Amino acid sequence: MLVKELRQGLRARSFIGVFLALQIILGVILLSASAAATSDQAGSTISNIIFTFFSIAVLVVQPMRGITTLSSEIKDNTIDMMVMTRLSAWRIVTGKWSAIVSQSALILITIVPYLILRYFFGGMNLLGEIVMLALIFITSSALTAITVGLSASGSVFLRSIVPMFSLPVGSYILLMFLMFGFGRGSSLADFCALDSDASRITISIYIASCLYIGFFFLAAGTSLIAPYAENHSTLRRLIALGVTCITVVLCSIYVTDPDFLPYFLALVLAPAFALSLTEFGPLVPPTYRKFSRFGMIGKIGGLFLFPGWPSGVFFCSLLTLVAAIPYYFVTSSYGYSTDENIIIALGCLGTLLFPALIINLFKMKGPARVSNYILLGAASCILALVLLGVAESMSNPGFLWLFVWLPPVALAMLETRIDDQEIFAAILIVDVVLFAALQVMALRNFLASIRENQQSLSSEAPVEPTNP
Amino acid sequence: MSEAAITVHNLYRFFGPLQAVNGISFEIPHGSVCGFVGANGAGKTTTMRILASLDYPTMGHAEICGINVIHHPAEVRRLIGWMPDHFGNYDNMTVLEYLDFYARALGYKGAERRQRIDEVMDFTDLVPLADRFSNKLSKGMTQRLCLGRSLLHDPQVLIMDEPAAGLDPKARVELKHLIRVLAKEGKTIFISSHILSELGEMCDSLLFVNNGRIVHHGDSESLKRTSDSLGGVLYDVQLDGDPQALSDWAILQPNIELLESRKTGGRIRIDTEDPARAADVLSRMVRDNLRVIDFHREQRNLEDAFIDMLTNIENDQNQPVRPPPPVPTQSEPPPQKAPNEP
Numbered sequence: 001m002l003v004k005e006l007r008q009g010l011r012a013r014s015f016i017g018v019f020l021a022l023q024i025i026l027g028v029i030l031l032s033a034s035a036a037a038t039s040d041q042a043g044s045t046i047s048n049i050i051f052t053f054f055s056i057a058v059l060v061v062q063p064m065r066g067i068t069t070l071s072s073e074i075k076d077n078t079i080d081m082m083v084m085t086r087l088s089a090w091r092i093v094t095g096k097w098s099a100i101v102s103q104s105a106l107i108l109i110t111i112v113p114y115l116i117l118r119y120f121f122g123g124m125n126l127l128g129e130i131v132m133l134a135l136i137f138i139t140s141s142a143l144t145a146i147t148v149g150l151s152a153s154g155s156v157f158l159r160s161i162v163p164m165f166s167l168p169v170g171s172y173i174l175l176m177f178l179m180f181g182f183g184r185g186s187s188l189a190d191f192c193a194l195d196s197d198a199s200r201i202t203i204s205i206y207i208a209s210c211l212y213i214g215f216f217f218l219a220a221g222t223s224l225i226a227p228y229a230e231n232h233s234t235l236r237r238l239i240a241l242g243v244t245c246i247t248v249v250l251c252s253i254y255v256t257d258p259d260f261l262p263y264f265l266a267l268v269l270a271p272a273f274a275l276s277l278t279e280f281g282p283l284v285p286p287t288y289r290k291f292s293r294f295g296m297i298g299k300i301g302g303l304f305l306f307p308g309w310p311s312g313v314f315f316c317s318l319l320t321l322v323a324a325i326p327y328y329f330v331t332s333s334y335g336y337s338t339d340e341n342i343i344i345a346l347g348c349l350g351t352l353l354f355p356a357l358i359i360n361l362f363k364m365k366g367p368a369r370v371s372n373y374i375l376l377g378a379a380s381c382i383l384a385l386v387l388l389g390v391a392e393s394m395s396n397p398g399f400l401w402l403f404v405w406l407p408p409v410a411l412a413m414l415e416t417r418i419d420d421q422e423i424f425a426a427i428l429i430v431d432v433v434l435f436a437a438l439q440v441m442a443l444r445n446f447l448a449s450i451r452e453n454q455q456s457l458s459s460e461a462p463v464e465p466t467n468p
Numbered sequence: 469m470s471e472a473a474i475t476v477h478n479l480y481r482f483f484g485p486l487q488a489v490n491g492i493s494f495e496i497p498h499g500s501v502c503g504f505v506g507a508n509g510a511g512k513t514t515t516m517r518i519l520a521s522l523d524y525p526t527m528g529h530a531e532i533c534g535i536n537v538i539h540h541p542a543e544v545r546r547l548i549g550w551m552p553d554h555f556g557n558y559d560n561m562t563v564l565e566y567l568d569f570y571a572r573a574l575g576y577k578g579a580e581r582r583q584r585i586d587e588v589m590d591f592t593d594l595v596p597l598a599d600r601f602s603n604k605l606s607k608g609m610t611q612r613l614c615l616g617r618s619l620l621h622d623p624q625v626l627i628m629d630e631p632a633a634g635l636d637p638k639a640r641v642e643l644k645h646l647i648r649v650l651a652k653e654g655k656t657i658f659i660s661s662h663i664l665s666e667l668g669e670m671c672d673s674l675l676f677v678n679n680g681r682i683v684h685h686g687d688s689e690s691l692k693r694t695s696d697s698l699g700g701v702l703y704d705v706q707l708d709g710d711p712q713a714l715s716d717w718a719i720l721q722p723n724i725e726l727l728e729s730r731k732t733g734g735r736i737r738i739d740t741e742d743p744a745r746a747a748d749v750l751s752r753m754v755r756d757n758l759r760v761i762d763f764h765r766e767q768r769n770l771e772d773a774f775i776d777m778l779t780n781i782e783n784d785q786n787q788p789v790r791p792p793p794p795v796p797t798q799s800e801p802p803p804q805k806a807p808n809e810p
Contacts (some may be wrong), residue, residue, distance in 0.1 A: 004561070004569040011560035076556025080522050081617065084550050085573035228524045229541040282524065285539050365484075456538075 001087060001095025002102070009065075009099045018061050019107060025053055026114045033121065043121035047129060047189075050118065051136070054111050058104045058140035066147035067159055069096045070221055074152065079225055089226035093218050097148045101141045108137050128193035131203065135192065142210035149217030152224035155371035209267060212243055216271035223279060224367045231287045233279055233307035237315050240272035244322050251326040262344040265323045270352060272319060274377075276312030277356035277438075278369040283308050288453040308449065309360065309369075313442035317435065320349060339420045343410060346427040350407025353434040354380055360441050384408035388415060405430060472531075473498045473625050473656035474519060479528035481514050481680075488514040489525070490680030496658060496673070498533075498624075501651045503667035503688075504660040505774060506677035512660045513553060515677070516629050519658070520550045532625055549618030551611075553629040553660075557602040563613055564589075564598040567620065574621045588616040592646065608639025615646060626650065628659040632666065644670055664770035674770075676777060683777055688770060700725075701741050705753075706733040706762035713758055724749060735766065 009015055026049075033046050070093065073079040082092055115133075118124065150159045194200050219236045226232055247268045251261060283306050291298040291306065304315040327342065355376035359369050387409060391399045397416035403409045410427035414420070472495040481489040489511040496502045506512050517523040519530055521541035530537045537544045558566060567588065571581045589595050592612040597605065602613060611631055618626060628647075632640050640663070647670055651657055661667050667674060668688035676684035707714055714734050718726040723745075728735040738745055750763050768776070 001573070003572065004558075004565070007565055008558060008560045072556070077552045078555055078558070080517075080520075080552055081550065081555065081570075081614075082573065083522070084520065084545050084548075085570060086575045087573045227522065227541065229521070284524065286541070289539075 001091055002098050005096055005099030006102060009103050012065075014061070014065055015103050018057050019110070022053055022057050022107060023110065026050060026111060030114060030117055043118060043123040046114075046118045046121060047124065050111060050114055051129075051132065054107070054133070055136055057107055058136060059143060062100055062104045062107070062140055063143035063147045066097070066100055066144045067151050069100075069148050070152040070225060071159060074225070083225070083227055089222045089230055090218075090232060092225065093148060093152075093221045097141075097145055097218055100144045100148070104137065104140050104144070108133065125189050125193055128189040128191075131192040131194060132189055135203065135206065138207055138210050142214040145214035146217045149219070149221035152221040152367065153371040154367050155375070158371040158374060212268070213271060215239070216275065220271075220275055220370060223275065223281075224370065226281075228281045228284050229286045231290075231307050233276070233312075234305045237272070237276060237305055237312075240268075240276075241315075241319065241322070244268050244272070244319055248322055248325050259341060261326060262341055262348055265326075265345065266348045269319055269323060270348075273316050273352040273356075274370070274373055276315050277309055277353075278359065278373045279307055279309045279312050280366050280369045281307055283311075283449040283453055285453055285456045288450075289457060292457070302450075303446075306446075306449075308445075309356070310442035310446035310449065313356075313438045314446075316353075317439070339424060340414060343414060343420060343424050343427055346424070346431050347407055347411040347414075350410065350427060350431045350434055351377060351380065353431065353438060354407050357434055357437055360438065380406055381408045384412045388412035391416065401426075407431070407434075471498070472496060473500075473533055474502075474658055475529075475531040475534075476515070476519070477529040479515065479518065479530055480526045481511075481518060481523065482526045487680050489518070491528070492677065492680065492682045494675055494682055494685055496656060498656055499651075499654045500672040501647065501657040501659065501670055503664075503671035503674045504658060504677065505662075505664060505667065505674055505770075506660075507778070510677045511680040512677060513629055516627050516658070516660065520548060520627050521545055522550075546621065547624050549621070549623035549626045551614050551618050551626070551628040551631050553633065555614060557605065557610060557613075559601075559603050561602050562599050563594055563602050563605070566602045566613065567594075567616060570617045571620050576620070584620055584622075588619050591619065591649075592616040593642075606639070607634050608636065608642065611635060611639065611643060612646070615643070619650075623655070625656045625658065628657065630660055630662065632661050632663050640666065664774060668770045676774060678778060678781060683781060700737045700739045701746070702727065702766040703736050703738060703746065703749075704733070704762065704764055704766055705736055705760065708759040708761045717753065717756055717758055721749075721752070733762075 029046065029049050070079070073082070073092075079092075083089065087095075115129070119126070147159070153159050191199055192203065194203065216236075219232060222232050223236075244265075247264060251264055287307060288302075291302040294301070302311065304311060304318055327345070355373045358376055359372050364372055384403075384406060385408075387400060387403055391397050391412075397413070397418050400409055400413050400416065400418070404413075404426045407427065407430055410423055410430070413423045474494075474496040476495070477493050479489050479492050480487070488509075492511070492515065504512050504516070514523060518525050519532065519537060521537045521544045525538065532544045532547050535543050535547065561569070564585070567585045568581070571585055576584055589598065592615055594609075594612060594616055597609060597613075600609075602610075605613060615628075615631070618628075631647075632643055635643060644666055647657060647659065651670070659667070659671070671688060673686060674684065674688050675682060705714060711729060711731060711733050714736075715726050715729055718724050718734075718736060723739040725737040725739075726734055727737050736749075738749055746765070750760065753760050753763075
């Protein structure tokens with residue numbers, strides 16, 4: 001897959017254009033800088049220019065090339081021809097992603113000579129700039145994973161406009177959040193020098209976040225194109241559970257400020273919830289057979305790990321229980337009032353559950369479930385912000401109680417004078433209702449699909465290939 | 469051991485309220501070419517996609533060479549070659565690279581891969597186009613390339629959805645030739661097309677589908693033959709000489725009726741389908757000194773037969789046509805219902 005994608009990608013005009021433009025721009029800049037080498041600021045100016053153009057190339061142009069990768073295969077019907085081979089859906093998606101990332105790596109390698117030349121202009125924080133370069137590349141890889149994963153979605157809006165505007169902003173906010181959270185406001189290049197615990201922890205978390213988010217978006221793309229008989233859900237859920245457990249342990253031990261807890265957990269849980277609650281494929285006999293071989297253990301495991309949204313609901317309940325553990329430790333260890341943090345956590349949880357309830361109530365099918373989930377989630381958050389604005393303009397925060405059934409509104413209410421205890425009670429009730437409704441719907445569908453698979457397997461005649 | 473290359477039993481596929489495939493059953497023996505005919509939206513592509521393990525039936529059972537497509541999709545994919553009804557070609561990729569990619573994807577390595585690519589390029593006459601970019605090919609060349617791709621792993625069964633659509637006459641003849649060669653090699657070919665006359669020429673049997681149901685399964689000759697409701701058969705007769713002699717002769721013959729006189733002969737009706745009677749009639753004509761230069765049973769073309777069949781179904785809605793019962797197999801599994809989708 002990588003060979004094919006590289007063959008195509010390296011001949012693509014978009015890559016050749018970016019590659020040549022970058023070389024020409026950097027060449028001209030270095031020549032100009034050489035002419036004006038007397039200036040003390042020349043080195044840092046060149047650094048800024050190199051990083052700016054490199055960032056545009058790999059953080060904007062390269063990820064945007066991923067937007068059409070899977071959608072064009074689906075539109076041209078070539079995806080069917082590929083899944084008829086021995087290529088799994090995961091290999092198809094990762095092959096496409098790795099081809100674009102390889103081209104980004106090629107661009108990265110070609111700017112190294114310019115950085116070596118820039119070194120002789122002096123004033124260079126060598127380690128800081130190398131780490132920054134690596135971080136830009138890792139961010140580019142994660143953004144490419146997001147666009148490649150979303151490119152399998154049928155929604156043009158989701159796969160083009162959302163990434164175009166939200167990705168650069170989102171990655172910037174994430175990095176700044178981590179940087180200022182730990183580093184308390186130093187400059188980016190200095191902060192990347194890994195000369196303090198804050199720097200090392202922040203960059204480690206940032207890289208881990210990029211890897212995790214990138215993996216989940218690639219997994220989302222895989223789910224959208226995979227034939228029903230390919231089970232990608234189980235491994236993905238096990239990874240999500242493992243990462244949640246590690247995060248919970250690290251948070252329970254190391255997090256001193258409960259303000260961070262909801263955000264860390266939301267970062268880990270959101271991708272897992274989004275995919276588990278929107279899986280649209282039926283549970284098919286080949287997958288069911290693999291679990292049923294393990295008897296009772298397989299059946300219990302299947303409750304959480306079978307492909308499909310019904311078991312996804314149970315899996316998300318399990319993740320919620322696991323994610324609740326650090327709250328106990330943090331509150332008991334530090335004696336810190338966490339009412340607001342718990343409201344934020346419950347609000348985030350409800351925000352993740354609400355779109356799932358809507359798409360299952362309206363029985364949305366196919367890949368549209370994923371795009372509708374994301375769009376509904378984003379729309380409910382925007383609506384909550386609008387309602388908050390309206391309430392503030394009317395100087396009447398009580399107005400928000402009308403919309404308290406919309407979980408993000410609880411988060412908005414925290415910005416008003418409404419008593420935390422009242423908000424806590426409201427969001428708790430909303431979350432319980434959402435969970436209960438989803439559990440009932442899931443249980444009904446889950447039992448039906450188990451029954452049908454059992455009937456199907458019991459009726460299967462022994463088969464063996466025949467030679468004509 | 470199944471004797472059929474393709475077995476479909478009580479297959480259903482619903483898309484919400486739409487019943488795309490509505491309980492169809494049929495069998496296609498090994499080494500035969502079967503045409504799949506139906507109007508747009510009749511359920512052809514859906515059935516073919518289920519057989520290719522690309523879609524999942526709402527209910528029912530399908531096998532390729534005795535392997536259940538629902539339970540063993542990976543094994544089924546090794547046995548079938550799939551040509552979809554429409555597909556795009558890759559930008560910036562030559563014909564050779566295109567086949568090389570699919571050969572790699574199918575697991576061929578080294579010399580074996582090169583050999584398979586050479587074989588299919590030779591078979592599909594793609595050698596002169598090896599370095600041409602695949603998105604610059606004509607429709608006919610693209611179809612040959614797609615056929616070559618689907619033959620890379622030497623499948624036993626070839627499923628072709630509308631392979632002749634959009635082809636010019638020359639490309640259509642080339643494709644037909646390739647399909648005939650494949651059929652001679654013993655491959656089972658399941659092919660859908662709108663060009664019924666060509667299907668009739670190359671197919672051993674035809675499946676007519678309408679509204680997701682099979683309305684006919686048999687050879688094309690039986691469809692072309694005409695007979696009236698009383699079992700009479702029409703023949704075209706051409707004479708060398710006065711056509712009036714035919715009408716004079718017919719009046720004197722029992723069980724023969726002249727339906728129409730023409731410049732060079734006429735149409736007669738013989739009251740039975742028995743071919744021996746036709747031979748007897750012809751010998752009597754010769755014996756009575758009619759100078760017969762042509763005597764043949766009147767045939768409809770397949771398009772007319774298909775239209776007639778659809779018209780009859782529409783006129784007879786109170787008596788829905790039932791699909792022919794499947795030939796019982798030794799261990800026929802009961803129909804299975806697929807799990808519900810959300």
